Amino acid sequence: MDWGYFFIVYCYLLLAALIILLSPLYLRRPVALILFSFGILINIYLLSPTPGLEWFVPFFCVKLLVSHILREEHYPPNNEI
Structure with a gap:
C-alpha cells in the first residue's frame, strides 16, 4: 500500500473538482478535460x-x-423546421 501516492492523487482530485465547480457553467467541460x-x-x-x-x-x-x-443542461427544443 502506497499511502503517499494515494494521498497526492486524492488531493489533486479534490483540488480539480473544486476548480471545476468554481468555473462558469459554459467552461466546466473544457476545464474538466x-x-x-x-x-x-x-x-x-x-x-x-x-x-x-x-x-x-x-x-x-x-x-x-x-x-x-x-x-447536463437541456436545451429547449427548436420548433423551426
Whole structure:
C-alpha cells in the first residue's frame, strides 16, 4: 500500500473538482478535460504508481472529473423546421 501516492492523487482530485465547480457553467467541460489530462500526466510522469494499479487513476479521474461532476443542461427544443 502506497499511502503517499494515494494521498497526492486524492488531493489533486479534490483540488480539480473544486476548480471545476468554481468555473462558469459554459467552461466546466473544457476545464474538466484539461484537469483530467493533467491528472494523467501527473500519474505517468511525476508519480510512480503502485504496480498493478496503473489503470486506477486514469479511470478514477475520468469517472469523477468528466462524468459525475459535470451537470447536463437541456436545451429547449427548436420548433423551426
